[in-house]
Amino acid sequence: MPVLFTAYVAQSLGVVVEGVTLGFGPVLLTRKNWVLRAIPMNSSVRFKVTDSMPLLTAHEKKGALDVQPAWVQLLVSVSIPACLLAIACVLLGVDALRYFASGFAQLVSGALAPFTSAQTYLASYHAALADQSFGFVLGLTAAKMAAFHLLPFSSVGGFQLVMTVVQAFNARALTFPRTERLAVWLTLLLIASWALAAFVYVVSPS
Numbered sequence: 577m578p579v580l581f582t583a584y585v586a587q588s589l590g591v592v593v594e595g596v597t598l599g600f601g602p603v604l605l606t607r608k609n610w611v612l613r614a615i616p617m618n619s620s621v622r623f624k625v626t627d628s629m630p631l632l633t634a635h636e637k638k639g640a641l642d643v644q645p646a647w648v649q650l651l652v653s654v655s656i657p658a659c660l661l662a663i664a665c666v667l668l669g670v671d672a673l674r675y676f677a678s679g680f681a682q683l684v685s686g687a688l689a690p691f692t693s694a695q696t697y698l699a700s701y702h703a704a705l706a707d708q709s710f711g712f713v714l715g716l717t718a719a720k721m722a723a724f725h726l727l728p729f730s731s732v733g734g735f736q737l738v739m740t741v742v743q744a745f746n747a748r749a750l751t752f753p754r755t756e757r758l759a760v761w762l763t764l765l766l767i768a769s770w771a772l773a774a775f776v777y778v779v780s781p782s
Contacts, residue, residue: 578659579619585655589648592624592639623652646740653736660722667715675716679723687769694773695780702777729763 583593597620599613606612623641637643641652664672686694704713726734 578656578663579621581659582652582655583621586621586623586641586652589644589651590639591641591644591648591652593621594624595622596620597622649740650737653734653740654726657722657725660718660725664715664719664722667711668719672715672719675719676722679720680727683720683724683727683766683770686773687766690769690773691776694770695777698773698777727766729759729766735759 579596579598583596586593593609595609595611597611597613599615599619601614604612604614624639625642626637626640641649644652661672661676664676668675682693682697686697701716704716708716726737728734728738
């Protein structure tokens with residue numbers, strides 16, 4: 577799982593991992609800072625951060641992601657999409673790079689046009705489910721998800737990449753919480769638009 581790879585990368589670089597959640601829905605198992613939920617999707621990693629606790633001492637800030645050098649934050653940010661892209665390349669070879677590159681435009685254009693462009697993309701994915709092997713579909717999904725995780729939206733690597741670059745130039749006025757709120761809204765709008773597109777695709781006559 578990419579989220580496990582991210583937790584491993586972060587800990588290897590000295591970042592404190594405060595919690596790992598695998599899946600969502602009802603809790604099946606809890607062990608220390610690990611939570612296993614019923615539905616195996618939407619896993620996440622929670623890192624130690626200091627943004628909400630600015631008066632901490634240097635010792636208390638040790639291991640927080642946001643006090644690490646920029647290169648550490650960048651590596652942690654790209655670990656999930658890098659893992660997904662690696663999986664796609666193993667399954668699809670160099671074609672994975674083409675599917676990954678096209679994923680950015682497809683995710684955005686599909687969200688902007690849920691009744692037209694998104695329907696075309698969903699039809700193509702549906703055809704792949706019917707005609708291609710499980711390995712191909714898994715690789716295609718991993719490539720597209722790698723692209724999604726690099727979009728500058730909240731809760732995915734792309735947002736953290738943007739914040740890391742912004743902070744490197746000391747532009748704190750553009751960081752939290754204003755930028756995060758905007759990113760959250762963009763994420764919700766993108767997901768809602770694709771959910772609408774999927775609903776329309778499922779209920780529409782074949």
